[in-house]
Amino acid sequence: MPLDIFPNSLQQVDKINFFNKLLSQIPDLIFQMTVSEDGKVKFPFLSESVINHFELTESEINLDTIEVMKNKIVPEDFQKLLDSIVLSKKNKQDWIFEFRCNLPVKGLRWFRVRATIEEDTNKGAVFYGRVNDNTESRIQAQKLKISEERYQFALEASSEGIWDLDLNTKKVFFSSQSMKMLHFEEKDAVLDIAAWDDRIHPDDREKYEKDILLHLENKTPFYKNLQRVLTADNQYKWVLSRGKIIDRDEDGTPLRLIGTHTDISKQIEKEQELKRTLEIFSEQNKKLLNFAHIVSHNLRSHAGNFKMLLDIIETEEDLEIKEETLKYLRINSNDLSETIENLKELVDIHSDLKPTKEHLNLKDYLKKMLNLLSEEFNKHKVEVKIAIPKDTTVYFNPAYLESILLNFSTNAVKYSHPDKTPIIHYDFYYEDGYKILSIADNGLGIDLEKHGDSLFGMYKTFHRHPNSRGLGLFMSKNQIEAMGGRITVESKVNLGTIFKIYFND
Amino acid sequence: MVDDDKIYHFILKNILNKNDIAIDSSFFENGQDALEILKEEISSNNFPDMILLDINMPIMDGWQFLEEFRKLKSDHNLTIQVYLVTSSNDVVDLQRASSFENEISDYFLKPINEVEICKLFATELE
Numbered sequence: 001m002p003l004d005i006f007p008n009s010l011q012q013v014d015k016i017n018f019f020n021k022l023l024s025q026i027p028d029l030i031f032q033m034t035v036s037e038d039g040k041v042k043f044p045f046l047s048e049s050v051i052n053h054f055e056l057t058e059s060e061i062n063l064d065t066i067e068v069m070k071n072k073i074v075p076e077d078f079q080k081l082l083d084s085i086v087l088s089k090k091n092k093q094d095w096i097f098e099f100r101c102n103l104p105v106k107g108l109r110w111f112r113v114r115a116t117i118e119e120d121t122n123k124g125a126v127f128y129g130r131v132n133d134n135t136e137s138r139i140q141a142q143k144l145k146i147s148e149e150r151y152q153f154a155l156e157a158s159s160e161g162i163w164d165l166d167l168n169t170k171k172v173f174f175s176s177q178s179m180k181m182l183h184f185e186e187k188d189a190v191l192d193i194a195a196w197d198d199r200i201h202p203d204d205r206e207k208y209e210k211d212i213l214l215h216l217e218n219k220t221p222f223y224k225n226l227q228r229v230l231t232a233d234n235q236y237k238w239v240l241s242r243g244k245i246i247d248r249d250e251d252g253t254p255l256r257l258i259g260t261h262t263d264i265s266k267q268i269e270k271e272q273e274l275k276r277t278l279e280i281f282s283e284q285n286k287k288l289l290n291f292a293h294i295v296s297h298n299l300r301s302h303a304g305n306f307k308m309l310l311d312i313i314e315t316e317e318d319l320e321i322k323e324e325t326l327k328y329l330r331i332n333s334n335d336l337s338e339t340i341e342n343l344k345e346l347v348d349i350h351s352d353l354k355p356t357k358e359h360l361n362l363k364d365y366l367k368k369m370l371n372l373l374s375e376e377f378n379k380h381k382v383e384v385k386i387a388i389p390k391d392t393t394v395y396f397n398p399a400y401l402e403s404i405l406l407n408f409s410t411n412a413v414k415y416s417h418p419d420k421t422p423i424i425h426y427d428f429y430y431e432d433g434y435k436i437l438s439i440a441d442n443g444l445g446i447d448l449e450k451h452g453d454s455l456f457g458m459y460k461t462f463h464r465h466p467n468s469r470g471l472g473l474f475m476s477k478n479q480i481e482a483m484g485g486r487i488t489v490e491s492k493v494n495l496g497t498i499f500k501i502y503f504n505d
Numbered sequence: 506m507v508d509d510d511k512i513y514h515f516i517l518k519n520i521l522n523k524n525d526i527a528i529d530s531s532f533f534e535n536g537q538d539a540l541e542i543l544k545e546e547i548s549s550n551n552f553p554d555m556i557l558l559d560i561n562m563p564i565m566d567g568w569q570f571l572e573e574f575r576k577l578k579s580d581h582n583l584t585i586q587v588y589l590v591t592s593s594n595d596v597v598d599l600q601r602a603s604s605f606e607n608e609i610s611d612y613f614l615k616p617i618n619e620v621e622i623c624k625l626f627a628t629e630l631e
Contacts, residue, residue, distance in 0.1 A: 301592040304616025328512050
């Protein structure tokens with residue numbers, strides 16, 4: 001391949017023609033410039049494209065080159081241009097310079113000149129070079145600069161992190177905010193995708209992978225996933241990750257996925273706090289409503305009884321009947337007092353007075369209670385079986401413990417099966433770290449399918465035994481819950497009932 | 506009358522006496538006792554015309570009684586009128602009562618109104 005070698009056949013004239021043809025193909029302005037020892041600048045050669053580049057008129061073509069340049073070039077650039085020529089000559093360096101021209105049609109344009117220097121024999125210099133219009137690339141560069149500045153600002157100012165995943169290399173760019181979110185050094189980083197994925201909470205991993213896949217398969221317009229991510233100091237943070245594929249190859253295979261990370265831990269915390277508060281309120285509200293029900297129900301039936309009994313006393317003349325009515329008045333009055341006493345106790349449990357807790361010996365308390373009930377138990381020939389280790393203690397309020405033991409024990413006797421000898425088992429054991437006291441009887445049992453929901457409700461006193469305190473189960477449940485514990489029930493009609501008390505200590 | 510509150514037994518007896526309503530009456534404190542006697546009475550073909558039934562009772566409550574009664578009623582083509590007499594005006598109970606519309610003739614709220622009860626007996630006696 002012959003480079004820069006003329007065909008041998010070419011004569012001098014042909015050579016000039018040959019060059020002219022080649023020159024005419026070059027869009028750039030080609031020039032030769034001489035600078036004399038005293039600094040005088042001349043342009044011995046300028047390619048014809050100078051006319052187009054600088055929109056020269058016929059008259060301008062005939063003027064002195066420097067004169068024309070002075071007219072065309074922006075004044076503050078013209079002097080600098082001359083200075084740069086002097087500097088290049090002095091340092092014997094290539095002349096590279098950018099300047100602006102105000103042109104009649106094209107307006108303000110940027111030009112770039114680049115020329116190599118040769119010294120001449122008279123201590124002057126000769127430059128061979130070209131000038132090209134680089135306005136478009138200047139504008140592009142400027143635009144790019146502005147957009148990069150904007151992006152950089154957005155990255156820094158936003159509380160959101162930015163990530164940029166290359167699906168081929170599986171490398172991810174994480175902005176400083178993403179890194180900061182996880183309590184790492186606040187600096188942009190390019191990491192393996194696993195660096196983030198391995199920190200996602202195991203329970204959130206499956207959904208995360210599914211959400212990404214759905215978007216990669218073009219089934220969702222955006223990728224969006226809420227995930228718990230482990231920070232550098234081993235705490236989980238709630239991060240909302242969102243993204244979108246921004247580049248695919250010709251086959252539609254995704255190449256690049258860009259997205260954001262938003263730390264929404266505070267929002268989630270607030271949400272959960274709100275939910276808890278709502279639950280407490282709604283629970284309290286339910287209790288209040290229940291309470292209003294039982295008060296109205298109990299008081300109404302007693303008040304109704306008073307009215308009817310008094311009506312009889314007023315209208316009846318038979319003394320014997322009057323006296324019997326008085327007897328029932330007394331019963332009703334006693335019942336009402338007991339109900340009010342129960343309600344008062346109930347209010348006490350719910351009032352702000354924190355009942356004190358003590359370490360109590362469970363077996364001692366049970367024995368004490370059984371002593372109190374010995375007469376009643378003997379009457380019903382109750383068989384008691386206790387399987388509680390001697391030193392077992394529970395952290396509980398003494399009065400509550402007495403009341404609970406009394407309540408469940410008397411219930412077991414009240415609802416004993418008429419055809420069976422009542423047997424009560426008191427067992428103590430541990431389950432899932434809880435101390436549990438189970439009280440099992442072989443009595444009538446409760447149909448839990450029918451009564452399960454209302455079993456511990458204070459309003460439903462479905463077992464209104466003549467001596468029964470209708471509020472018993474409800475009270476016991478409240479006392480246990482006030483101590484931080486809970487209670488469960490298992491029962492089969494005609495077989496018996498097991499109550500399990502879970503202590504919270 | 507099936508009611509665990511003995512005051513109601515007394516009050517009803519008193520109303521019957523005072524108003525010279527001459528009927529045979531028997532009183533039970535829970536559904537089970539009432540059901541046992543009712544079954545005996547049905548087998549001897551000498552059963553009551555009406556039952557006043559409370560809801561909240563021990564051992565067998567009003568609802569359980571009504572379920573047993575439903576079977577007896579269809580098996581024996583009984584014409585016994587059952588009236589609920591209860592202090593519960595709870596929506597849940599009212600709804601539940603409507604599921605026994607073939608068994609229950611009416612729903613009375615305690616305290617019972619003497620005039621209403623007398624009217625009821627008068628209608629039944631006719």
